[in-house]
Amino acid sequence: MANKRIVFVEPSFYGVSFVKEAKALGSDVVVIASSKDNPTLYGYEGLYDDLLVADIRDADSIYEAIVNSPYHGQFQALIPATDYASAVTAEVGERLGIPGTSADAALNARNKDRARQVFAQQQVPSAQFAVVSQLDEALTAAAEIGYPVVLKPTNAASSQGVYFVEDEQNLRHAFAELRAFKTTYMDFKVRDEYLLEEYLTGPEFSVEIFLDEGEIAFAEITEKHTSDLPYFVETLHVFPSSIYQEQRHEMIHVARQAVVAIGIQNGPAHVELKYTQAGAKIIEVNGRPGGDNITSDLIVNAYGIHVFRETIRKYLSQPLQIDKQQIQASAIGYLVADRKGLVGSITGLEHLEHPQITRYQIQVQEGDSVDIARSSDDRLGYIIVQADTPEAARDLAKEFVSRIEISYAEVEEVV
DSSP, X not given: OTTOEEEEEOOOTTHHHHHHHHHHTTOEEEEEESOTTHHHHXXXXXXXXXXXXXXXXXXXXXXXXXXXXXXXXXXXXXEEOSGGXXXXXXXXXXXXXXXXXXXXHHHHHHOHHHHHHHHHHTTOOBOOEEEXXXXXXXXXXXXXXXXXXXXXESSOXXXXXXXXXXXXXXXXXXXXXXXXXXXXXXXXXXXXOEEEEEOOOSOEEEEEEEEEXXXXXXXXXXXXXXXXXXXXXXXXXXXXXXXXXXXXXXXXXXXXXXXXXXXXXXXXXXXXXXXXXXXXXEEEEESSOOTTXXXXXXXXXXXOOOHHHHHHHHHTTOOOOOSOSXXXXXXXXXXXXXXXXXXXXXXXXXXXXXXXXXXXXXXXXXXXXXOBOSSGGGOOEEEEEEESSHHHHHHHXXXXXXXXXXXXXXXXXXX
């Protein structure tokens, strides 16, 4: 891997693991970011060899940054390191003749309405849906699909702007709020076309899958627990799943079917689905490794597989090393507030020095304003555990989260 140069577009969140793995493997790393401050902001300062600044929302800007740099024709891989830049990165890769996911496939993965349309055409099990841009269209579609429904942006993430809608009054309110949601992370524009879809009933899972020329090189199920409706915030992940093992092969089959349908033949994908009375149905396909520490921690803790590392190998056309090194389990539990208020105190932190806790982070302190989580951004921290079985990992994560207690400060009312 030494002397291989890789260009990453805007490492952030899960993408920081890409940079760390590339440096650990001896690669030269060039980062394209929208600001010279981003390495410090996202936590990869000191992990790259050079930084190019470009508008990562614009393919022309990225392309010009590369061709006007010393690295034009002098690098082996161009990798999107944030989901939001995946489509523009794929477009630039095609213009430069760099192997990778096609621009069309990346657009399908980045835009939920395009993916739903492909699923319908290719008979991939998924929810009934309609693409709407006006309230009257939404009202008509909801009446046809039948309440409850889900209203969401077509190109956001992390449960931003996702609404559980029980009736027409709910829909009118949710649609007005969603219309006011104009930009998401990194100033990417939220499209004016929205997805209104059937609310799927059943337990939620994600399939962490890695394809090699369309065939499964690795696949496993993550069990997901979410907050109470009307929100969809993920509060616990268990890898591998402690439940529905008899349905594992069906869920993996449907996930592969969905990934291939949108045009992805190589590399990782994070496929969210529910297991309904009619079987597995796709929620969405993300053409990237799973976030929320699933790929960076849970898969590594459980199986010793480094998906970020293998993704780099795939981009460099090198042999994969994606076999399980061990059989264990891991889980992550998230801290969330049970009401709105100011944090008075946080107790129970002494329980976090435990041999089965592999990592934790508390992102809130005394005096902070908190509220019931409406998106992933509203979570207050996490605890990651490792255990011999999925059941043990699940129970441990729940136990340690329950030991952290947040009290609320009394706020004097201003008369």
